[in-house]
Structures are given as structure tokens and as C-alpha cells.
Amino acid sequence: MDKKLIGIDLGGTTIKFAILTEKGEIQQKWSFETNILDDGSHIVPDIVQSINHHLSLYGMEPEQFIGIGMGSPGTVDLNEGTVTGAYNLNWKTLQEVKKVVEKETKIAFAIDNDANVAALGERWKGAGENDKEVAFITLGTGVGGGLVSNGNLLHGLGAAGEIGHMVVQPKGYLCTCGNHGCLETYASATGVVRVARDLAEEFAGDSKLKRMLDDGQEITSKIVFDLAKEDDLLGKMVVDRVCYYLGLACGNIGNLLNPSYIVIGGGVSAAGEFLLSRVEKYFLEFAFPTVRKSTQLKLAQLGNEAGVIGAASLALRFK
Amino acid sequence: MDKKLIGIDLGGTTIKFAILTEKGEIQQKWSFETNILDDGSHIVPDIVQSINHHLSLYGMEPEQFIGIGMGSPGTVDLNEGTVTGAYNLNWKTLQEVKKVVEKETKIAFAIDNDANVAALGERWKGAGENDKEVAFITLGTGVGGGLVSNGNLLHGLGAAGEIGHMVVQPKGYLCTCGNHGCLETYASATGVVRVARDLAEEFAGDSKLKRMLDDGQEITSKIVFDLAKEDDLLGKMVVDRVCYYLGLACGNIGNLLNPSYIVIGGGVSAAGEFLLSRVEKYFLEFAFPTVRKSTQLKLAQLGNEAGVIGAASLALRFK
Known part of the structure; x- marks a missing residue:
């Protein structure tokens, strides 16, 4: 056996x-x-x-x-x-x-x-199709990541793959790590809500999300994405901002590593193609031409x- | 034998x-x-x-x-x-x-x-000290790079290591690759001169560099760095801007790969410690705490x- x-x-x-x-x-x-x-x-x-x-x-x-x-x-x-x-x-x-x-x-x-x-896991049996070149981003309470190249995990001196702490906005939101503008502060579940609160302050139009925030209702990243899918104006602005930063991070991961796949997983990725297509729009703007043509963004497949x-x-x- | x-x-x-x-x-x-x-x-x-x-x-x-x-x-x-x-x-x-x-x-x-x-080469016999984890950036006519992890070059699908095309300033200078804000547009030899011309336009103080640019004299990155070392106000602003973008790129390389060394070589690196210490200042601002303590910036040693x-x-x- x-x-x-x-x-x-x-x-x-x-x-x-x-x-x-x-x-x-x-x-x-x-x-x-x-x-x-x-x-x-x-x-x-x-x-x-x-x-x-x-x-x-x-x-x-x-x-x-x-x-x-x-x-x-x-x-x-x-x-x-x-x-x-x-x-x-x-x-x-x-x-x-x-x-x-x-x-x-x-x-x-x-x-x-x-x-x-x-x-x-995603590389072996999920979206990574057992390829030797796979980057993985997980959007949960925080933003984590793992990088596989030449078929091996990259560890560096131990902290390689800290995708959540790539700085995507110098002088941006303060992160728990002490730096400013880490991807995690925008694209984690709590980051999405933070972006929503931030953009709501200067938002003047009609939006259910705006009303919920003003009412002091509890907001989650799922609510933000669901409202955006229903064409909520503020919701769409928030999703656009989040996807912009994700696209910038994916673009630069691509420019450095040119993997076959950049796989996006974790709770926030439950927004599915709605999220992926918007991240891709910005990825294509920031990726080097050769990378743009070869590296592919995908949703994770294995979940838990x-x-x-x-x-x-x-x-x-x-x- | x-x-x-x-x-x-x-x-x-x-x-x-x-x-x-x-x-x-x-x-x-x-x-x-x-x-x-x-x-x-x-x-x-x-x-x-x-x-x-x-x-x-x-x-x-x-x-x-x-x-x-x-x-x-x-x-x-x-x-x-x-x-x-x-x-x-x-x-x-x-x-x-x-x-x-x-x-x-x-x-x-x-x-x-x-x-x-x-x-x-730098990894084997130069600043990389034959370590298994070395990133190399070369600042020449363009900005190139190579990444060594687990002792092997990272190729991805062929275009890995395009450090010069990491986007460090969305909507920044137009690059020969067609994207905007690539590191190369700021930190290559021609990039440094471009930053100088750009900052000179809005510069009002006393500066030999400003006068040379206004006179239409030919400017090189070496001239910019030499004047900055002599305390030229505009020269120092240009160097600061260039080192900011290099520090941001090095910070994010560190956050992704956490190498032992990020080695900076090429013609522009002839500015030596004057360049390195200023890049390091920004690197420390953008690197994740664990990375900041472990990844070290160094000047290349082998030249040609x-x-x-x-x-x-x-x-x-x-x-």
C-alpha cells in the first residue's frame, strides 16, 4: 500500500x-x-x-x-x-x-x-496547477503570502513573502508593523473597511454604504463588496481603491518574479471575479510588458x- | 591540474x-x-x-x-x-x-x-559574499537586476528580476517600456538627469546645477552627485528624490525576498557611500521590521x- x-x-x-x-x-x-x-x-x-x-x-x-x-x-x-x-x-x-x-x-x-x-497547497493541488513558479496572496484579517520559484518556497533570511507589508502608498495608513502604507492596511478585511470609512468622509453622493457608516452600523469587507456589486457609488469607489493597491502589488511581484500565476485567496477573495477583474485592470497597468503577457492572476481554489x-x-x- | x-x-x-x-x-x-x-x-x-x-x-x-x-x-x-x-x-x-x-x-x-x-558575479566573488540570498541592482544607462534565492537565480517565466521596471511612482515618468513611474526612469543615469531637469523647473534658490541646466550645459548623473556632495541645494534635492525611489524599491524587494544583501552596482553607484547611506535611510522606512534588521544594503565590489x-x-x- x-x-x-x-x-x-x-x-x-x-x-x-x-x-x-x-x-x-x-x-x-x-x-x-x-x-x-x-x-x-x-x-x-x-x-x-x-x-x-x-x-x-x-x-x-x-x-x-x-x-x-x-x-x-x-x-x-x-x-x-x-x-x-x-x-x-x-x-x-x-x-x-x-x-x-x-x-x-x-x-x-x-x-x-x-x-x-x-x-x-494552492500551488500543488489548487490554482497553481503544480507549476514551479507561483505567488500566493491571502486576503484575510491580515494580508499574507508565499512565493514559490524554481519549485521551492522562498524564505530569504526567514521573512520572505511578506506581501502584506509591501509599501503600496508611502505615507499611507499606519500599519500594525509600524510602517505606513503597507498593502495590508488597504486590502485586508479590516483594511477594506478602513478605506470605506476614509472615503465616506469626503463622499457626498447617494450611497447605502455611506448611510450605513453614518448610522454607525457594523460594516464588513463582504458588505462593501456586496454593495459595490449592487452598483453602490461609494462601494464601487472603495473596491476600486483596494483593487488599485492590489494591482500595484501584483504588478511589482510580477516585475520581480514573473511567476506563472499570482493566486489570490483568503476571505476577501470571496468577492470572486468581481475582485479579480478589477485587480487585473491595474496589474496590466503596472506590469512590465513581458510580465503582462505571461503572468496570470487567478482566484484560489482550495479555500480552507x-x-x-x-x-x-x-x-x-x-x- | x-x-x-x-x-x-x-x-x-x-x-x-x-x-x-x-x-x-x-x-x-x-x-x-x-x-x-x-x-x-x-x-x-x-x-x-x-x-x-x-x-x-x-x-x-x-x-x-x-x-x-x-x-x-x-x-x-x-x-x-x-x-x-x-x-x-x-x-x-x-x-x-x-x-x-x-x-x-x-x-x-x-x-x-x-x-x-x-x-x-557579485554574489560569488563580490559584495554578496557567496551567500545563498542576494539581490543585485545595477544603475547604468538603464536599471537592471538579478535575484538569487536558495542559491539559484530566479527566472520565473524568463523575465524575473526586472527591478528597473518596478513601479515606484504610479503616473510617474513615462518609461521606454511603455509604463509610467518605473524605477529606471528615476534611478538610471538618464533618470537622474531627468529628475534634475524636472526639479530645476520649480527650483528658485541658489544652485550651480540650476545655472548649468539653465545655460544648456550637458549634465550627467556624475555631475549631479558631485554637486550634491559639494552641498549644491538642487543637487541634494535630486539625490534625495532618486534615493527615495531606490529605497522604496529596495524596501519592497526586502519585503518580498528578505535577502542577506541587496547589492547596488553600475555607473551611478560610483557615488559610493554618499548614495548608499541615503538609499538606506528610505529603505529603513519602507522595510518590514524583521527585514530592516536582517537585510543589508551594500555597494557592488567587482565593477566591470x-x-x-x-x-x-x-x-x-x-x-
């Missing part, structure tokens, strides 16, 4: 698991809530216990697995298999992950950060499963 | 050659003028003849060489070893280079584009020799 992979997507709310074939087909899936109490000290033991429990449930042995791969928030040391500064897990100090998981499961373990792992699939692919190195 | 490498730097004015040890030490150097007549049809035969002539001059045989590497202008097909669209060589149609050179010299041949090859050294390193694959 062919050996299997285990993929783990460690998040601040849930931990997702999957058992996959080495071709990337999901055979089993489960998840549980992340227990971040006591400085997140239960997380690794919970993961180990859950894996061992499910292996015995399915009547499987460690020898039947090529390896385990995991995506984690925070700063990941790829070689040591440790994580630091994952604040949504209450992991403030260095956490030994690889050492513990390998000891307790007897299965080889590899780890990378969550955005990189999602990029690997990108994490476990990409994580599992990390373990292919143990084949 | 250890085997040797041959590096060729093919330019529109001269063709430079070097014989190097496999450690990258230059043992012999020569060059001759590029004959671009008759659609550049003499170039490849001239190269072959020159190599064979020098080998017999030094009493060397093809078997003593690991291979030949060459950097070329135009669009290079790495696998086929062909070049198209190298207009400064009058090469408008596809040129067979690898096939001819290998047949006529009996030495294995590899080729890449000139900016990539210069990046490899980066081309032949980097070209020779292409041939190391035949070892």
Missing part, C-alpha cells in the same frame, strides 16, 4: 488535520478547538494525542506514513522545527514542536509558517483546505 | 573574456570590440575564433576546461542557448549561440542574460569584472 501524509493547519481558533495520499488526495479529515490557555502549553500535547488517537482509530501504524507537515503562525525555525512569537496561540517563548511530535508519534515532522504552507494540503506537502521531502 | 572556466561578457561595445580557476580567480583576461555589422552575424564566429586563438596561445586544450559561460543582452533561452531581441547587437532574430560555440570549441557552454550574470566572473560561474554546472 502507498504510504500516506499527515497535514496539520495550526490556527488560533482550530487545529485542522488531514490524512492524504502522496498524490495529495484527502482521505480523512478532523479538527478540534485550539486550547490557548496556560501559554498555549496544551497545544503540542493535544496535537500528538489527537494524531495517535486517530491512527489507532483507523488501525494505522507510524510506518505507514511518509511524514507529518504543519503550518504554524509565528516565526518558524525550519531546521530546528521550533516556533516563536505566535501571539494568537499565546506562544511568546520558543516552542519545541518537531522534537516533541517526532518523539511521541514516531513519524518524521516538517514545519513552515501558515502563509507559506497555504501557498504550497489549502493549509492541510500544503502542510502535508512539506512531508514529501521524507519520501 | 585543476580545470578552468571561461567567462564571456557580451556587450554592445566590447566583448570581454576571462579564464578563471574554479574558485573564481581570474588568470587571463582579454577583450575586443563588438562588430555589430551585418545584423551582428560576425559576433558568434568572432567569439569562437578568439577563444580558440587564445587557447592555442596559452597552449591549452578544450579538455582542460569545465565549461564556458556567457552573459548576453536580449532575451535568452537558457535551455536552447539562443538569444533574441538584443538590439544593441543588431540581433533582431533568433541567434544560435550554444550550438555553434560548443561545436567550434568542443567546450560545454551555458548562457544567461547580462544582468543576471552580473548578479551571479562582475560580468565575466558571473558568466564563468554559469559553467560550474558542468563540473
Whole structure:
């Protein structure tokens, strides 16, 4: 029988698991809530216990697995298999992950950060069509990214792929990172709302979005995009501004890396073709002619499963 | 005896050659003028003849060489070893280079584009300190670049590393590529002069640079930088503007790739630390905190020799 992979997507709310074939087909899936109490000290033991429990449930042995791969928030040391500064897990100090998981499961373990792992997933089984040259942008609470070139993730000295912190507007909005005008401040879910509030101030025409903001109603990026699709004037202005910055970032990613695909995923990308076509308009304005003709923008295809699939692919190195 | 490498730097004015040890030490150097007549049809035969002539001059045989590497202008097909669209060589149609050179010299041949090859040279024996993560920007007539990550050049679909065409100022100066606001329009030798002319128009104070421009004297980027070093007010404004755009580009290269070094070379970089410190000021403003602390800006060290050294390193694959 062919050996299997285990993929783990460690998040601040849930931990997702999957058992996959080495071709990337999901055979089993489960998840549980992340227990971040006591400085997140239960997380690794919970993961180990859950894996061992499910292996015995399915009547499987460690020898039947090529390896385990995991995506984690925070700063990941790829070689040591440790994580630091994952604040949504209450992991403030260095956490030994690889050492513990390998000891307790007897299965080889590899780890990378969550955005990189999602990029690997979309590259392998999603919109990236298993191409060697794929850039991935995820538009969620923040804006993350992962870059694959020559078939490998780019790590640089560890922080490569910080697409959310590309500066797209010098002296623009203040970012949580301390800089101004990062892509994340405009194109994350909260960024879209920020742009909406900002443009509403100087907007004078008729707009439901404007009225909702003035009423103090709670606005989400989904509401902004939905109203824009219904031709709301302010909504359309907000979407245009957001797509302009995304197009500028994609253009410059293209000019530097000329990937086959720039894949856009995450919650905000649920706006679909409405978003993509508008980003593309600006991408075509900012991309170098050769890049414009070769690099293609696409929507992500795997949704939530990108994490476990990409994580599992990390373990292919143990084949 | 250890085997040797041959590096060729093919330019529109001269063709430079070097014989190097496999450690990258230059043992012999020569060059001759590029004959671009008759659609550049003499170039490849001239190269072959020159190599064979020098080998017999030094009493060397093809078997003593690991291979030949060459950097070329135009669009290079790495696998086929062909070049198209190298207009400064009058090469408008596809040129067979690898096939001819290998047949006529009996030495294995590899080729890449000139900016990539210069990046490899600076990475191997220059400011890049043979690190696996190096970005290289060359500020010459245009602005070129090459990106090394995981120890390999990034090619993407062929046009990766177009640093000169990163858009740093949407709706900025019109570029030869047809886009607006490319880095090249501000930070190339001609870009610097363009910024000078532009800022001079609205400049009212006392400045020798302003007087020279008003007199219709010929201005070069060297003159602009020299005057700025002498505290010329307009000169300092021009340098500040150029370094701002370079700092923005370096910041975003850092945010995407987090290399160990971003190496700045080419004619404009002759301004040395005066340029570098000013680019760094803006780089620190635009780089993500982790990147700011880890990625380092440096001046190139090899000058004109980066081309032949980097070209020779292409041939190391035949070892």
C-alpha cells in the first residue's frame, strides 16, 4: 500500500488535520478547538494525542506514513522545527514542536509558517496547477503570502513573502508593523473597511454604504463588496481603491518574479471575479510588458483546505 | 591540474573574456570590440575564433576546461542557448549561440542574460559574499537586476528580476517600456538627469546645477552627485528624490525576498557611500521590521569584472 501524509493547519481558533495520499488526495479529515490557555502549553500535547488517537482509530501504524507537515503562525525555525512569537496561540517563548511530535508519534515532522504552507497547497493541488513558479496572496484579517520559484518556497533570511507589508502608498495608513502604507492596511478585511470609512468622509453622493457608516452600523469587507456589486457609488469607489493597491502589488511581484500565476485567496477573495477583474485592470497597468503577457492572476481554489494540503506537502521531502 | 572556466561578457561595445580557476580567480583576461555589422552575424564566429586563438596561445586544450559561460543582452533561452531581441547587437532574430560555440570549441557552454550574470558575479566573488540570498541592482544607462534565492537565480517565466521596471511612482515618468513611474526612469543615469531637469523647473534658490541646466550645459548623473556632495541645494534635492525611489524599491524587494544583501552596482553607484547611506535611510522606512534588521544594503565590489566572473560561474554546472 502507498504510504500516506499527515497535514496539520495550526490556527488560533482550530487545529485542522488531514490524512492524504502522496498524490495529495484527502482521505480523512478532523479538527478540534485550539486550547490557548496556560501559554498555549496544551497545544503540542493535544496535537500528538489527537494524531495517535486517530491512527489507532483507523488501525494505522507510524510506518505507514511518509511524514507529518504543519503550518504554524509565528516565526518558524525550519531546521530546528521550533516556533516563536505566535501571539494568537499565546506562544511568546520558543516552542519545541518537531522534537516533541517526532518523539511521541514516531513519524518524521516538517514545519513552515501558515502563509507559506497555504501557498504550497494552492500551488500543488489548487490554482497553481503544480507549476514551479507561483505567488500566493491571502486576503484575510491580515494580508499574507508565499512565493514559490524554481519549485521551492522562498524564505530569504526567514521573512520572505511578506506581501502584506509591501509599501503600496508611502505615507499611507499606519500599519500594525509600524510602517505606513503597507498593502495590508488597504486590502485586508479590516483594511477594506478602513478605506470605506476614509472615503465616506469626503463622499457626498447617494450611497447605502455611506448611510450605513453614518448610522454607525457594523460594516464588513463582504458588505462593501456586496454593495459595490449592487452598483453602490461609494462601494464601487472603495473596491476600486483596494483593487488599485492590489494591482500595484501584483504588478511589482510580477516585475520581480514573473511567476506563472499570482493566486489570490483568503476571505476577501470571496468577492470572486468581481475582485479579480478589477485587480487585473491595474496589474496590466503596472506590469512590465513581458510580465503582462505571461503572468496570470487567478482566484484560489482550495479555500480552507489549502493549509492541510500544503502542510502535508512539506512531508514529501521524507519520501 | 585543476580545470578552468571561461567567462564571456557580451556587450554592445566590447566583448570581454576571462579564464578563471574554479574558485573564481581570474588568470587571463582579454577583450575586443563588438562588430555589430551585418545584423551582428560576425559576433558568434568572432567569439569562437578568439577563444580558440587564445587557447592555442596559452597552449591549452578544450579538455582542460569545465565549461564556458556567457552573459548576453536580449532575451535568452537558457535551455536552447539562443538569444533574441538584443538590439544593441543588431540581433533582431533568433541567434544560435550554444550550438555553434560548443561545436567550434568542443567546450560545454551555458548562457544567461547580462544582468543576471552580473548578479551571479557579485554574489560569488563580490559584495554578496557567496551567500545563498542576494539581490543585485545595477544603475547604468538603464536599471537592471538579478535575484538569487536558495542559491539559484530566479527566472520565473524568463523575465524575473526586472527591478528597473518596478513601479515606484504610479503616473510617474513615462518609461521606454511603455509604463509610467518605473524605477529606471528615476534611478538610471538618464533618470537622474531627468529628475534634475524636472526639479530645476520649480527650483528658485541658489544652485550651480540650476545655472548649468539653465545655460544648456550637458549634465550627467556624475555631475549631479558631485554637486550634491559639494552641498549644491538642487543637487541634494535630486539625490534625495532618486534615493527615495531606490529605497522604496529596495524596501519592497526586502519585503518580498528578505535577502542577506541587496547589492547596488553600475555607473551611478560610483557615488559610493554618499548614495548608499541615503538609499538606506528610505529603505529603513519602507522595510518590514524583521527585514530592516536582517537585510543589508551594500555597494557592488567587482565593477566591470562582475560580468565575466558571473558568466564563468554559469559553467560550474558542468563540473
